[in-house]
Amino acid sequence: MTRMVTSLSALILSIVLLVSGNAFLMTLLGVRLSIESVSADIIGWILVCYSIGFVLGTLYVHRIISRVGHIRTFAAFAAMAAVCSLLYPMAVSEPLWAILRGLSGFSAASVLVVIESWFSARATNANRGTLFAIYQIVFYTSVAGGQLLINVGEPSSFVPFSLAAVLLAIALIPLALTRMEAPEVGPIERLSFFTLARESFTGVSGALICGVLIGSFYALGPVYATLAGLEVSRVSTFMASAIVAAMVFAWPLGLLCDRFDRRRVMFWVAMTAAVASGLVVVFGAERLWLLTLLVAIFTGLSATLYPIAVAITNDRMASNRIVAASATLLLSYGVGSVIGPIVMAQLLAFLGPDGLFMGNAAFLVLLALATSYRIASTEDVAVADQEHFVPAMPESSTALVEIDPRNEAFHEAQETPTSEQPGTPSERAS
Template identity: 55%
Template sequence: MPRTALTLSSLIISIILLISGNAFLMTLLGLRLSIEEFSAGLIGWILVLYSFGFVAGTLWAGRIIEKVGHIRAFAVFAAVLAASILIYPMAVEAALWGLLRALGGFVMAGLMIVMESWFSSKADNRNRATLFAVYQLVFFLSTAGGQVLIRVSDPVGFIPFSLAAILIALALVPLSLTRQLSPTITQGERMSLRKLYTASPQGALGALVAGLLISAFYAMGPVFANGIGLDVGQLSNFMAAAIIAAMVLAWPVGRLCDRYDRYQVMLVASCVAAVCSLVAALIGDFSMVLLVIFVGLYMGITATLYPIAVAITNDLMESHQITATSTALLLSYGVGSCIGAPLSALFMELLGPRGLFVSNALVLSGLILFMLFGPSRKHPAVADQQHFITLSPEASLGLAELDPRYTEFEEATDTGPEATDPEKEHDEHISEAPVSRQA
């Protein structure tokens, strides 16, 4: 067990460095492009290429990992990402930054698959739920911490880009020093988006809308903040507060999902998020405190739409379909993330900075109408619903083995031909970890 704890601490350090550096870079790029007076539409298209690259990476980066192994692949991906970050301040050109964003998304997906599959491989029946919760917590806190780093230096200079590159490079160290055997990536089950929609229309659309809204905020939130005149410190608080709110609101919404009909919870959550988005659009720079409160509520509730969509869908599936369902939901989320930034940027060009939250409210209104009048499927009674699991889609590429809903893995472990001591087994050898490579 001590060896397992040591291995996990190394992984957690790598995760913190990588996620903090990447989150910092995302906010820095949006702010820098806004300072350079690029149009909102062009900023949206530049930044959304990260989502296209990330989706591509979830589909194909796993093949690189299979060929060269986890540690070599991690080193390659991290080196490419760090080098690409150092190129940004050399030439502030739209085409170049767009290509760098797509490349960054691809290699970041590969890095996430390596770390998450490695983290997942340390699970056994006694610690799976705990490890899943720890990983989600580390991911949220690291993302929020990355926003604070924007205060370190003038975003117009090269120093913040160097800091982001340093964090990515340092993430190599703990994982490269581990002596543990690498986990094995296996091809997961697949489900088409059409089949997912047929099985759970609300789940499929909920995941897509969540991807659209969250990606729009991460990409265009700094542009909005700069557009209404927030200074760097206020922008840092604005972004970090929204991410912390997503973490804080996850638990109470999860409790509601376990006690009430999840279709109704998603409908109410969408209504509340739409109202908060409209209020944020109207407040603008009138009151920083009120703006942070309503944007925090908006993002906190919006972040729960994806896990609610997952819960709604999994309630309709057999246990052997859950892995394939998760893969399809991640793909639906990825499709939405490719739409979010350009759509919100279009509204920001038409209406100014507050167009970000106007477009979000309109998208949520569409989801509300779909929930009320769209096709429905028979769903289980509240007493028969599965236990709600809080998760972030960006932090679940390689965590199929950790999700407590995946009873297939538990059954395979518990009913195997020979009983083994989980601690001993995991200290001596890393088991094979199924990985979903969709986003």
């Protein structure tokens, strides 16, 4: 494992710099817009442009990579992200910031596709699980660490924006100097939403609503904290603890998913997260420790909805369709991350800070009701027939889908096309 980490050190260092700088900037923008007294609904429209750009980036960046190569693509979009960071404090203009957020989202998706393509190219059936775990640990640790940088300089000054730009620009150096051979760019296969929903409605809806919840929290969590009266130093702790919880909750939930029917696990996860979200509304920000705990429970459980949705879907897919189904679920999450900030921003504008968590609770109850209906009306997959649970990441590109350890059978089938494809599609709809 040490040798593997060493060989990927340039990639890992670039990930740390890029992800921490990007996460820091997302929180910084929410705080700065609140300081500028921009209304919550306008903030939502500005920040959702990042998700729109990100979704478009995952769809179209492969065409750019096929024309100019991985390193040129990485250099171009890392530089674009850094330039956007420098432009924010030059003019606090709502239309300009919306455009910059869209460009930042497209840039972030592009550089992640490049990095994750390299990870995918190094994956074999022997190291797939290890690579997947390394990437997740590095990614979530960097996101959480990026939140703590909000304490460097006043958000109303240019200093924190310059720091974010420095991190994004320095990320160019390790990967630009790497001697690793660039991976080949392959076509991305997807199942249509309607096809996948017919076979796994619970999986598609779980991924979509997870995108709504996590997308809105990343965008509007700092706005909520500011409106609730938290100091800037507390906002960083508030956001970091929620993101760490998303990583911590994945493992115990995985154990439950391997021992019980996964749709029932999803139901109870949604209901528990809804209760935590409702309690945030009841207690507010009067006790910081209680607010942090409840938000961590809500965020940690909400983030597990995506890997549970992937697991539910994969249980019903033939092995040669798993990658295509996972790519569609990732797109479903992206669509949800566009819907979430828009809807929640409107609730913030009409109901104040509590609107964010009232909306969260409503979406979670809706998911629980839909899951309960499917449990009652369709047949379960036996626990013994379920695939092994893997804590899949939604904040990634389709390139990372291919190093999911559950795809070992898929890659074996690709390597030996004359052999019989393992797995059979289930006729049961979830």
